[in-house]
Amino acid sequence: MDFDFTEEQRDFRSALRTLVDNDIIPVANEWERSGRYPTEIVEKLKTMGLFGITTPEQYGGMAVDKVTFTLVYEELARGWMGIAGILGSHNLSCWMIDRHGTTEQKDRWLPRLATGEARTGIGLTEPGAGTDLQGISTTARRDGDVYVVNGTKTWITNARHADVLPVLVKTDPAASPRHRGMSLLLIDTKTPGFEVQRDLGKLGYKGTESCEILMTDVRVPVTDLLGGAEGLGMKQALSGLEIGRLNIAGRSVGIAQASYDAALKYAREREAFGKPIADFQAIQLKLADIATQLQAARLMTYWAAAKADTGARVDMEAGMAKYFASETAITASLEAMRVHGGYGYSTEFDVERYYRDAPLMSIGEGTNDIMRTIIAKSLVSGSGIIA
Numbered sequence: 001m002d003f004d005f006t007e008e009q010r011d012f013r014s015a016l017r018t019l020v021d022n023d024i025i026p027v028a029n030e031w032e033r034s035g036r037y038p039t040e041i042v043e044k045l046k047t048m049g050l051f052g053i054t055t056p057e058q059y060g061g062m063a064v065d066k067v068t069f070t071l072v073y074e075e076l077a078r079g080w081m082g083i084a085g086i087l088g089s090h091n092l093s094c095w096m097i098d099r100h101g102t103t104e105q106k107d108r109w110l111p112r113l114a115t116g117e118a119r120t121g122i123g124l125t126e127p128g129a130g131t132d133l134q135g136i137s138t139t140a141r142r143d144g145d146v147y148v149v150n151g152t153k154t155w156i157t158n159a160r161h162a163d164v165l166p167v168l169v170k171t172d173p174a175a176s177p178r179h180r181g182m183s184l185l186l187i188d189t190k191t192p193g194f195e196v197q198r199d200l201g202k203l204g205y206k207g208t209e210s211c212e213i214l215m216t217d218v219r220v221p222v223t224d225l226l227g228g229a230e231g232l233g234m235k236q237a238l239s240g241l242e243i244g245r246l247n248i249a250g251r252s253v254g255i256a257q258a259s260y261d262a263a264l265k266y267a268r269e270r271e272a273f274g275k276p277i278a279d280f281q282a283i284q285l286k287l288a289d290i291a292t293q294l295q296a297a298r299l300m301t302y303w304a305a306a307k308a309d310t311g312a313r314v315d316m317e318a319g320m321a322k323y324f325a326s327e328t329a330i331t332a333s334l335e336a337m338r339v340h341g342g343y344g345y346s347t348e349f350d351v352e353r354y355y356r357d358a359p360l361m362s363i364g365e366g367t368n369d370i371m372r373t374i375i376a377k378s379l380v381s382g383s384g385i386i387a
């Protein structure tokens with residue numbers, strides 16, 4: 001089996017590493033603490049074309065393969081996970097628009113989204129429904145050639161910077177099964193009645209905003225219905241979440257790598273009882289555990305991504321990668337903190353940030369409990385084969 005990157009992937013990773021080492025790691029802690037928006041980093045992401053990694057060349061993007069896609073998130077999260085969040089839902093929605101949008105919708109949005117000139121995110125979750133998306137209560141009532149949208153969305157990342165937001169709505173609230181009455185609308189965020197209300201306080205994942213959005217009688221042209229047909233919204237959103245899970249797996253590997261790097265460096269430098277703590281077997285066991293799980297998570301992530309590149313559905317593979325890698329990120333950041341002793345609890349050291357950023361990886365794009373049910377479903381139905 002060949003686990004090597006292509007030359008192109010290696011060069012791309014090297015360019016990403018330079019960006020992360022020079023422009024992200026040196027400012028991450030300070031900017032995170034001050035709550036400053038990382039505008040300069042966003043400009044660098046634009047220059048590197050990273051807002052267009054899921055958009056085809058014909059619209060000005062570079063539609064990279066899925067292994068390269070996970071590398072982007074891995075490297076950015078190694079520096080600062082919040083930065084990966086700026087691209088996460090943006091690239092997911094670009095992918096959905098390209099895959100499901102009408103020609104007019106693609107022509108209108110993708111060229112500007114691919115360069116980062118226009119920005120996007122994804123509006124699914126509501127105060128009363130997250131995992132159970134079919135339980136949303138946002139409605140879109142048809143009135144001539146517009147939909148009138150009313151409802152509230154919550155936890156919407158990149159909401160303040162989005163120019164267009166795919167929003168999951170009920171076009172037929174009485175439909176049975178419920179998903180048949182659900183649609184995605186590409187809402188221009190300047191439309192009257194669309195209001196980003198407040199930024200939600202968060203444990204970590206700083207640098208990018210996650211907000212509550214109130215929609216009051218927002219009039220959305222019927223031409224902005226994704227794909228031009230009602231009732232497909234749930235399916236379209238779920239198809240996007242599949243690549244979203246690869247993104248989360250990549251980010252998790254990045255957090256685990258950063259935790260490992262910090263733990264190893266500190267263990268070599270810190271002395272106790274007249275020798276580096278790396279000489280104590282208790283510390284060595286932690287380093288061995290973090291490194292082993294990290295490498296397993298990384299290989300599982302590339303495996304799922306490579307399978308996605310074949311065009312196959314990867315519910316089970318992406319679910320496994322996201323589940324395993326995110327649990328690895330949580331454990332690795334905690335163990336790295338233990339290696340640092342009291343300093344690990346200090347905001348002066350990066351491990352404290354990794355520890356606050358890691359848990360979101362077990363929640364976003366479907367909680368890990370849901371990942372396990374998806375994996376099990378594939379196994380039981382016979383569509384997921386483990387040999």
Ligand SMILES: Cc1cc2nc3c(=O)[nH]c(=O)nc-3n(C[C@H](O)[C@H](O)[C@H](O)COP(=O)(O)OP(=O)(O)OC[C@H]3O[C@@H](n4cnc5c(N)ncnc54)[C@H](O)[C@@H]3O)c2cc1C
Nearest residue numbers: 122123124125129130131132155156157210365366367369
């Ligand atoms: C920082 C942050 C950023 C986010 N960004 C976005 C965004 O940009 N766009 C967006 O749309 N959403 C976003 N979300 C929302 C996120 O996707 C949801 O929080 C997540 O899907 C879980 O939904 P919930 O919070 O409603 O939890 P719930 O669905 O209420 O789940 C609560 C618990 O019940 C469990 N549970 C629920 N149903 C089942 C079941 N059938 N079987 C087993 N266990 C179950 C869950 O696993 C969980 O442990 C973000 C969340 C956070 C915290």
